[in-house]
Amino acid sequence: MLKLYHCPNARSMRSLWLLYELNIDFELVEMPFDQKYTRSPEYLSVHPLGRVPCLVHDQTTLYESGAICQYLCETFDKEDKLGRSLGHKEHAEWLQWLHYAETVAVHGASLVQQNIIIAEELRSPVVIKLESRRLEKAIEVLNDHLNGREYLLESGFSAVDTAVGYSIHMGSMFIKISEYKNVVSYYNKLKNREAFRKSLPKDVNDPLEEIEV
Numbered sequence: 001m002l003k004l005y006h007c008p009n010a011r012s013m014r015s016l017w018l019l020y021e022l023n024i025d026f027e028l029v030e031m032p033f034d035q036k037y038t039r040s041p042e043y044l045s046v047h048p049l050g051r052v053p054c055l056v057h058d059q060t061t062l063y064e065s066g067a068i069c070q071y072l073c074e075t076f077d078k079e080d081k082l083g084r085s086l087g088h089k090e091h092a093e094w095l096q097w098l099h100y101a102e103t104v105a106v107h108g109a110s111l112v113q114q115n116i117i118i119a120e121e122l123r124s125p126v127v128i129k130l131e132s133r134r135l136e137k138a139i140e141v142l143n144d145h146l147n148g149r150e151y152l153l154e155s156g157f158s159a160v161d162t163a164v165g166y167s168i169h170m171g172s173m174f175i176k177i178s179e180y181k182n183v184v185s186y187y188n189k190l191k192n193r194e195a196f197r198k199s200l201p202k203d204v205n206d207p208l209e210e211i212e213v
């Protein structure tokens, strides 16, 4: 049994996208991003913090998107099409980008709190400015790395592009990424993947609009 708990546009989109890339059968449990569902006793008995993603595979439960990515590749991608297992020359780099995805996403998550979740009178312009700047710096590093490259790894598309690609997707909701030309062309390429499209929220307005480079 393989089951993914997911909320639209949340970090679980990484796991959903990757499951579609892997083209394997799984059960999708989609919940609104609402504590009525994510903090329900039923869901808290699966994930003690009531967050997403959460992956259940037979007796194994995982609730870190990075761990889920590595686990899915190690379990279902024995030929290293999307993973780069121990011994592969890109293994260390693959791990680095897998976890760098969270370095980017934490700033996006903070901006979700500041712009959407907390009451307007509690929002802080200083925190918004700081987090936006830190997000921009993290995107700048990606922009430099992507110079002359199609994907994060020299050998081509891999699971770490789903991890980092989601972080760009999330970050682009809060900062203007159009000045980061390499990031924009990379993101436009990722957005054309069928698995990415399938992982988008169904009610999204114009998800596939290309950003001008």
Ligand SMILES: N[C@@H](CCC(=O)N[C@@H](CS)C(=O)NCC(=O)O)C(=O)O
Binding pocket: 010, 011, 012, 038, 050, 051, 052, 053, 063, 064, 065, 066, 102, 109
């Ligand atoms: N480091 C975790 C972060 C998980 C996380 O915080 N997910 C957010 C959605 S992006 C969540 O579920 N938030 C709901 C909440 O905190 O109530 C991961 O990468 O899976």
